[in-house]
Every structure is written in structure tokens, then in C-alpha cells.
Amino acid sequence: MKHLESQWISNDQVKFYMQEWLPDGEIVASITLVHGIGEHSGRYQSMAEYYCGKGISILSYDQRGHGKTEGKRGYIRSYDIAGNDIEHFIQENKTRHPRTPQFLYGHSLGGAMALYYCLSHKPDINGAVISAPGLAPGTPFPPIVMFIAKFLAKIAPSFTISNGLERKYLSRDAEVEMKYSSDPLVHDQVSTSLGNDLVTKGLWMVQNAASLEIPTLFMYGTDDHLVDLSKIREFIKHAKPSLFVKEWDGFYHEIHNEPEKEQVYDYAINWIKSKLT
Numbered sequence: 001m002k003h004l005e006s007q008w009i010s011n012d013q014v015k016f017y018m019q020e021w022l023p024d025g026e027i028v029a030s031i032t033l034v035h036g037i038g039e040h041s042g043r044y045q046s047m048a049e050y051y052c053g054k055g056i057s058i059l060s061y062d063q064r065g066h067g068k069t070e071g072k073r074g075y076i077r078s079y080d081i082a083g084n085d086i087e088h089f090i091q092e093n094k095t096r097h098p099r100t101p102q103f104l105y106g107h108s109l110g111g112a113m114a115l116y117y118c119l120s121h122k123p124d125i126n127g128a129v130i131s132a133p134g135l136a137p138g139t140p141f142p143p144i145v146m147f148i149a150k151f152l153a154k155i156a157p158s159f160t161i162s163n164g165l166e167r168k169y170l171s172r173d174a175e176v177e178m179k180y181s182s183d184p185l186v187h188d189q190v191s192t193s194l195g196n197d198l199v200t201k202g203l204w205m206v207q208n209a210a211s212l213e214i215p216t217l218f219m220y221g222t223d224d225h226l227v228d229l230s231k232i233r234e235f236i237k238h239a240k241p242s243l244f245v246k247e248w249d250g251f252y253h254e255i256h257n258e259p260e261k262e263q264v265y266d267y268a269i270n271w272i273k274s275k276l277t
Contacts, residue, residue, distance in 0.1 A: 001052045008061075008088070017041075017068035018061040018089070020096070021048035026055055029126070029272055030097045032090045033060035036108030037134070037163055037194075038074065040067025040185045047256050050265045056272065057100075059093045061085075063110070067185045074189030075158045079197045083117040090123060101276055105268075107131040108227065108253065109198070116201055118214050127215040127275045129268050132253050135202035135235060136228035138169075150196055157193035164188075169225040171257045172250075206231055209238035217244045217271045219264065221251025244271060 002022040009015050019041055031051070035041050041060035048058040063082065065071035076082050086104070094102055102125045106114025111133035118128050152159050165188060167177045180186055216239075220232055236245055246267055248255050255264045 001049060008092070010085070010088070014064055015070045016061050016064075016085075018059065018092075020057065020059040021045075021052050022057045023052040023055050027057045027097060027100050028055040029057075029101045029103055029276060030093050031056060031058045031103045031105045031129075031272075032086070032093045033058050034086060034104070034106040034110030034114050035060065035063065035066070036110045037190060038066070038165060038187050039180075042067065042185065043180075043183070044256070047261075047265060050262065051269065054269050056269065057097065058105075059089060059096070061089055062185075065189075065191075066187075072158055072160065072189075072191070073187045074160045074163070074194065075191040076194045077157055077191075078193060079113055079116045079201045080120075082113045083121060086114065086117045087121060087123070090125065101126040103272055103275075104128040105131070106133070107256070109134045112198065112202060112205070115205055115212075115216075118216065119205060119208055119212055122213060125214065127217070127272065129217045129219070129272070131255060132220045132224055132227055133218075133232060133235075134198060134227045135205060135231035136199060138224070138226045138228055152192040153196035158191055160189040160191045161195075162188045163190040165226065169252050171252050171254045171259075173257060173259050176254065176257045202231060206235050206238065209235045210240060212239055212243065215242055215244075215275055217246065217268060219246045219248065219255060219268065221248045221253065221255050221258070223250050224253045226253040 004020045006018050040062045051058055062069035065073050065075040104114050111130045115130050115133050170176050251258050
């Protein structure tokens with residue numbers, strides 16, 4: 001396996017950190033991976049190594065205000081801007097591997113952003129894997145908090161607060177929480193603009209589920225406390241039959257970091273390879 005690191009400076013002069021994991025042999029598919037809130041692309045190292053062993057390369061990046069990418073911690077102005085970033089990195093992946101089938105993979109907030117991108121941009125890719133998408137938080141915001149957040153999103157979009165993530169529900173593997181808590185690149189901040197989009201764009205996606213055209217695999221744990229499973233199931237209910245769904249019984253939020261993670265890897269890899277024929 002090869003591991004490459006590089007940078008990209010966006011049109012608004014944000015310096016992004018990007019990394020890519022490449023199989024030693026033939027590349028049968030390429031994934032552009034979007035990480036979740038407060039974390040960074042480096043937390044997907046073990047997953048990337050496993051995928052490379054199956055001939056699948058992964059290109060990922062630290063989102064604005066996350067990891068090694070510049071910006072105020074937790075501040076992303078909008079899902080539309082995040083979608084433009086996703087578009088850039090998919091095109092970068094296509095440039096690097098022009099004859100390789102392309103897939104998008106997003107987890108949690110990254111899953112919601114990837115799903116929003118698929119619905120709004122309708123990209124030319126072979127498929128998408130959406131893991132535990134944050135269509136709404138597991139614990140709903142009180143109405144007064146939403147009112148304040150919507151107001152602040154207009155006048156102070158970069159104002160940040162703690163995201164309130166309950167780390168004990170990341171995984172049933174206690175070591176995952178320990179590593180998460182000691183990781184210097186992890187933070188707990190979320191901006192008012194990002195929090196507002198999490199709710200409003202999540203509602204929009206549920207309402208527009210039937211317009212999803214790209215072959216998509218939805219995966220989530222049935223004991224996920226960090227996102228609203230009812231919104232995920234409502235999306236599934238309204239989506240077209242082309243949506244593939246896999247529930248992982250008893251799994252927590254980070255299904256790719258559960259004790260049975262290789263089962264999750266293999267399921268997604270087999271689904272991806274089924275789209276190559």
C-alpha cells in the first residue's frame with residue numbers, strides 16, 4: 001500500500017490537507033471519503049488499509065475547520081460550500097484515476113453532506129455509500145435553541161459552541177472513545193451556520209429523497225444514539241427502490257469502528273464491486 005499526502009488551496013484561499021491510500025496492485029475502484037463532525041480523515045487509516053487490500057483506493061481530506069485543514073474549528077459556512085469542496089476532490093480523484101470507477105463515501109455529518117451533494121449536484125459517479133448520515137441530531141434541539149441558532153446563523157455564522165457529542169456512543173469498542181478523546185486533531189466545536197444547515201438541509205433531504213438517482217448504499221447501527229434514526233428511516237421510506245439499506249443490529253454510530261468492523265468493510269466492498277459489472 002502507498003500513502004500520499006498533499007495540499008489544495010481553494011478559491012477562497014483555504015489550505016486543505018488531503019491524503020490518499022493506494023493499493024500496490026490494480027485499482028478496481030476509487031473512493032472519495034468525507035469524514036464527520038469534529039474528526040478528520042486520519043481516523044479512517046485502518047479502514048483505508050483494508051480497502052486497499054481489496055484493490056480499492058481511498059482519497060480523503062480534512063474538511064474546513066477540521067484536522068490539518070485551515071479555518072476556525074467547526075466552522076463551515078454551508079452545505080453548499082461543503083458540496084463544492086466534495087466536487088473538487090471527486091474531480092481530483094477522477095484526474096488521478098481517469099479510467100477507474102468512482103464512488104463517494106460519507107459518514108455522519110460527512111454522510112449528510114455527501115447525500116446532499118448527490119441530491120443537489122447529481123454527480124457522474126458510479127455510486128455512494130452513506131454511513132449513519134446526520135439528517136438530524138440524536139437528541140433534538142429545543143425550539144428556543146433552534147430559534148437562536150437560526151438567528152445567529154444569519155448575523156454570526158462563524159460563532160461556535162460545543163457539539164455536545166456523547167463519545168461513549170461512538171463505538172462499543174472502548175478503545176475507540178479513548179483514542180478519540182486523546183487525539184489532538186479532534187475537536188468538539190460546531191458553528192451556528194453548520195448546526196442550522198444540519199437541521200434544515202436534513203429536512204430538505206428527507207423531503208427530496210425520491211429524487212436520489214445515484215446507486216446508494218445506506219448503512220447504520222440500530223443502537224446509534226448520535227443521529228436521529230427516525231429521519232434516516234423516513235428518508236429510506238421515500239427513496240426509490242435503487243437505494244440499498246443495511247442495518248447493523250446493535251451497532252453504535254461508527255459502524256466502521258465497531259468490534260465487527262471487518263464485516264462492515266466487506267459488506268460495503270462487496271456492494272461497491274457489484275456496481276462494477
